[in-house]
Amino acid sequence: MEKVAIVTGSSSGIGFETALALAREGYRTYATMRDVKKGDRILDIAKKENLKINVIELDVNNENTIKKAVECIISEKKRIDVLVNNAGYFLVGCLEDLTISDLKDQFETNFFGVVRTIQAVLPTMRSQKSGTIVNISSVAGRIGFPVTPGYISSKFALEGLSESMRYELFPFGIRTIIIEPGVIKTNLFSTLKKATKAESPYKDMTEKVMKGLLMMSEMGTPPQEVAKTIVKAVSSENPLPRHPVGNDAIMFLEAKKDKTDMEFENYIKKELFS
Numbered sequence: 001m002e003k004v005a006i007v008t009g010s011s012s013g014i015g016f017e018t019a020l021a022l023a024r025e026g027y028r029t030y031a032t033m034r035d036v037k038k039g040d041r042i043l044d045i046a047k048k049e050n051l052k053i054n055v056i057e058l059d060v061n062n063e064n065t066i067k068k069a070v071e072c073i074i075s076e077k078k079r080i081d082v083l084v085n086n087a088g089y090f091l092v093g094c095l096e097d098l099t100i101s102d103l104k105d106q107f108e109t110n111f112f113g114v115v116r117t118i119q120a121v122l123p124t125m126r127s128q129k130s131g132t133i134v135n136i137s138s139v140a141g142r143i144g145f146p147v148t149p150g151y152i153s154s155k156f157a158l159e160g161l162s163e164s165m166r167y168e169l170f171p172f173g174i175r176t177i178i179i180e181p182g183v184i185k186t187n188l189f190s191t192l193k194k195a196t197k198a199e200s201p202y203k204d205m206t207e208k209v210m211k212g213l214l215m216m217s218e219m220g221t222p223p224q225e226v227a228k229t230i231v232k233a234v235s236s237e238n239p240l241p242r243h244p245v246g247n248d249a250i251m252f253l254e255a256k257k258d259k260t261d262m263e264f265e266n267y268i269k270k271e272l273f274s
């Protein structure tokens with residue numbers, strides 16, 4: 001039986017590498033993207049390597065494209081084994097610099113986009129009594145940092161959703177996996193949405209933190225590492241709920257586990273501001 005995977009946001013970075021990695025594992029992979037014109041690169045690789053990859057349109061902010069994509073997959077393949085919720089973007093700006101509209105847009109993609117896509121595949125997975133849902137959170141889904149509270153809140157919300165879903169879905173044979181990358185070298189930082197105004201009282205803090213983050217991103221973990229972790233988790237019989245990726249993610253999450261809240265806050269202040 002041919003196994004079927006869907007990846008959202010497959011035009012670049014983690015989604016692109018994950019769609020390839022799943023196809024290399026033998027999955028019929030639907031590499032979905034909001035602009036299918038960006039699909040040529042993955043289709044070229046698929047052709048060269050003889051991989052089963054289809055590029056189809058799916059904008060996680062547009063319910064209609066999700067419905068059409070899922071209907072197309074069901075009519076072609078009759079099943080969905082893996083859904084990787086990867087599409088997302090990075091909103092930068094301290095809370096006072098963000099408008100409610102900035103925050104709503106961030107949640108629309110990073111949180112409600114995931115909810116919409118999951119709700120679209122669940123009837124199929126429930127009737128199969130199997131399926132794996134992979135939610136790409138972040139180390140920022142477990143730890144608050146200054147300057148990106150909108151992005152961080154969206155990932156904290158995704159962690160709460162994922163943890164709750166695991167209980168609801170396991171009686172139906174559906175598994176939920178959370179991936180927590182640290183800083184990964186992708187387009188996320190070149191396509192970020194910046195909300196900080198020139199006259200902002202938070203301008204210096206924002207610039208300082210972002211300079212550090214952009215430097216870290218240059219030396220970031222390759223997206224192939226995230227893809228490898230996803231394939232390993234999906235292939236395991238009883239996957240753990242959470243999968244950090246990258247030495248930075250592991251270091252921050254271990255520090256959080258080992259320290260009191262105050263100790264951890266002082267550690268982050270030292271890392272970011274000294």
Ligand SMILES: NC(=O)c1ccc[n+]([C@@H]2O[C@H](COP(=O)([O-])OP(=O)(O)OC[C@H]3O[C@@H](n4cnc5c(N)ncnc54)[C@H](OP(=O)(O)O)[C@@H]3O)[C@@H](O)[C@H]2O)c1
Pocket residue numbers: 008009010011012013014015033034035038058059060061086087088089109113136137138139180181182183184185186187188189191220223
């Ligand atoms: N890079 C990191 O350090 C890092 C760390 C932790 C977690 N993550 C998470 O990893 C995921 C992938 O990001 P990335 O690092 O691979 O960055 P990326 O290369 O910028 O990829 C983001 C992908 O999301 C797509 N996307 C954005 N809005 C969309 C929408 N409304 N509908 C469908 N697709 C949409 C983009 O499509 P377009 O090409 O059309 O813009 C792109 O394919 C995100 O959820 C991000 O939060 C990244």
